[in-house]
Amino acid sequence: MTQEKLCYAGPVHRPDACRTGTDRMYHGGRRELARYIITGSYTSAGMRGMIAHPSDREAATRALVEGAGGKLLTYLLTTGDNDFMMVTEADDMTGMIAALMVAGASGAVSNLKTVQAFTSAEFMAAQKKAGALAAKYSAPN
Numbered sequence: 242m243t244q245e246k247l248c249y250a251g252p253v254h255r256p257d258a259c260r261t262g263t264d265r266m267y268h269g270g271r272r273e274l275a276r277y278i279i280t281g282s283y284t285s286a287g288m289r290g291m292i293a294h295p296s297d298r299e300a301a302t303r304a305l306v307e308g309a310g311g312k313l314l315t316y317l318l319t320t321g322d323n324d325f326m327m328v329t330e331a332d333d334m335t336g337m338i339a340a341l342m343v344a345g346a347s348g349a350v351s352n353l354k355t356v357q358a359f360t361s362a363e364f365m366a367a368q369k370k371a372g373a374l375a376a377k378y379s380a381p382n
Contacts (some may be wrong), residue, residue, distance in 0.1 A: 274312070274330035276358040277337060280323040287349030302327060302344075309340035328358070 283291070291298070299316040306313045311331035319326050331337045337355070344350050359367070 274332050275334070276314070276360075277329050277331065277334075277355050278326065278358050279329060279341070279353065279355045280319075280326045281344075281350045281353040282322075282324045284349055284351050287347075290349065298325070305340050305343060306331075306337075309336035311337055311340065323352070 298318075299313075302316055303313040306327075306329050309331070310333055311329045313327060313329055315326075315328040317326050318324065329337065341353050341355065345353055
């Protein structure tokens with residue numbers, strides 16, 4: 242019997258048929274989730290609230306991310322252009338967008354920015370795919 246490897250798109254019988262990106266591979270029975278880096282700033286109203294009633298913002302953020310189906314990997318307070326930075330995992334970007342909408346609508350945060358992050362292995366796979374595609378592409382003259 243053929244060893245079956247599971248991908249987001251469904252069962253496949255070729256290990257190379259699993260792709261990175263939105264089709265995340267399963268590893269050891271766990272689907273690999275997309276990672277996102279999110280930065281933002283606290284508004285003056287948010288800061289007033291934290292001064293008046295100190296609270297664990299990481300715990301509040303974790304509850305919001307997990308409620309949206311994601312996982313909070315890292316939460317850091319930062320200096321500079323942003324007040325906080327977090328790394329999350331999710332298999333459904335719509336859940337992360339919903340969580341960001343809720344946070345933004347609260348009036349406590351602003352300037353939310355999200356980028357998708359990739360591992361070195363995922364980037365290596367992208368480089369190899371780009372090499373294969375480049376051989377088939379002809380630039381306009």
